[in-house]
Amino acid sequence: MLLLLTTDTHVPKRARELPPPLLAAIEQADVVFHAGDWVDAATLDLFETRVRRLVGVYGNNDGPELRARLTEVARVECGGVRFAVVHETGPSQGRERRCAERFPDVxxxxxxxxxxxxxxxxxxxxxxLNPGSPTDRRRQPHRTYMTAEVSDGRLHDVRLHRLPPRGPATRP
Known part of the structure; x- marks a missing residue:
């Protein structure tokens, strides 16, 4: 089972459109996880029409329309692996301990x-796993997303994908 992980798409706030390589990749995935900050309901609509199965949550930049359609935390089992999705986990210091305490059953x-x-x-x-952002790299060297596979009840082949720099036509 092929998984695609993304978050912080921020369309149209930080980018006018989603990167074409991301759009191609979501159509190949069996399950797509989006960890919030869609910003625009049209982006959620786009994902819902292009993916086989979507597991998404809202983020701090998502307004009432998105919050009405999504939850703060999502939990799902895929191929025997238990997942949770949430937008924010707090500061990096102590993240692993906090998250292990908050999500002991995933x-x-x-x-x-x-x-x-x-x-x-x-x-x-x-x-x-945080896949970074496919549209807003902030202080990172690249815009990114992740893929992974699930088989035999295990997550494997977790891969961070770097997206090419944006061309002039897609700059916000």
Whole structure:
């Protein structure tokens, strides 16, 4: 089962459109996780029409319309792996411990907010994944998203994808 993880798309606030490589990748995925900060309901609509299965939450930049359609925390099982998705996890200092305490019943936590890619293990084995942002790299060298695979009840082949620099036509 192929998974795609993304967050902090911020369309149209930080970018006019989603990067074409991300759009192509979401159509190939069996499950797409989006950890919030969609900003625009049209982006959620786009994902819903293009993906096989969407697991999404709202973020701090998402208004009433998105909050009415999404939850703050989502939980789902895919191929025997238990996932939770949330936008914000607080400061990086102590993140693994806090998240392990908050999500003791999951194997993988997908989160966003910082725009900083993150892949660590918490005490007890909880894997924390932040795919960065495909539209707003902030202080990071690249815009990013992640893919992973689930088989035999295990998450494997977690990969961070770097997106090419934006051309002049897509700059906000």
């Amino acid at each position: 194997d993988v936590l997908v989160f966003g907010h910082s725009h900083i890619p993150w892949d660590t293990l918490a005490p007890g084995g909880l894997r924390l």
